[in-house]
Amino acid sequence: MSLGESSDRIRQMIEERFEKVALDPASERKFPIGPESARRLGYDPDELDALPPPATESFAGVGNPLALGELRPGQVVLDIGCGAGLDCLLAARRVGPSGRVIGADMTGVMVDKARANAQAAGIGNAEFHLADARELPVGDATVDLVISNGVFNLCRDKTRVLAEIVRVLRPGGRLQMADILLREDVTPEQVAQKGEWSD
Numbered sequence: 001m002s003l004g005e006s007s008d009r010i011r012q013m014i015e016e017r018f019e020k021v022a023l024d025p026a027s028e029r030k031f032p033i034g035p036e037s038a039r040r041l042g043y044d045p046d047e048l049d050a051l052p053p054p055a056t057e058s059f060a061g062v063g064n065p066l067a068l069g070e071l072r073p074g075q076v077v078l079d080i081g082c083g084a085g086l087d088c089l090l091a092a093r094r095v096g097p098s099g100r101v102i103g104a105d106m107t108g109v110m111v112d113k114a115r116a117n118a119q120a121a122g123i124g125n126a127e128f129h130l131a132d133a134r135e136l137p138v139g140d141a142t143v144d145l146v147i148s149n150g151v152f153n154l155c156r157d158k159t160r161v162l163a164e165i166v167r168v169l170r171p172g173g174r175l176q177m178a179d180i181l182l183r184e185d186v187t188p189e190q191v192a193q194k195g196e197w198s199d
């Protein structure tokens with residue numbers, strides 16, 4: 001299998017995995033997800049309870065990126081790999097009606113779910129796009145804060161994703177990211193195996 005084919009296959013497996021997290025979160029057995037996981041990661045329980053349940057049931061983050069810095073009314077936030085939109089909804093409330101939140105995710109059903117969640121929560125200043133982290137759906141120097149939660153580890157082309165983040169951030173803008181990392185070395189063979197990425 002060529003590098004391009006293995007890359008496409010890994011991408012497809014990641015997408016299938018998160019389709020399941022969007023459509024059938026109760027079936028997830030391997031990683032902690034949902035509102036209990038969010039509570040354990042330090043999210044404010046009152047803020048979580050104030051959201052419609054579908055907005056928290058597919059939460060698959062590994063930390064709390066919004067806790068890493070303050071947001072101000074009027075700011076523009078971009079969430080890379082927004083999933084079902086929990087961080088976007090919380091950010092949208094913080095930046096208020098003069099601010100804007102853009103969620104981007106490569107899994108279509110996650111994007112649909114995030115849109116429905118924003119509508120159910122009565123949030124009008126968040127928009128969601130089907131997009132890959134390698135091609136962010138915003139202009140140069142237009143974003144005050146980029147957030148990402150549990151996504152960077154899934155991106156094969158990390159240099160390109162970081163270049164995109166640098167492109168979209170305004171001067172003085174910030175990146176607040178939560179992710180997981182391995183402490184041991186990974187062989188090229190492991191990198192090429194779909195299971196290492198998607199299971």
Ligand SMILES: C[S@@+](CC[C@H](N)C(=O)[O-])C[C@H]1O[C@@H](n2cnc3c(N)ncnc32)[C@H](O)[C@@H]1O
Nearest residue numbers: 059060061081082083105106107132133149150
């Ligand atoms: C672990 S989930 C986290 C979702 C969300 N950030 C949260 O905290 O619930 C990873 C998400 O990243 C998305 N994703 C993975 N690779 C991506 C990429 N290259 N570009 C855009 N989204 C990606 C998946 O579709 C999935 O929704």
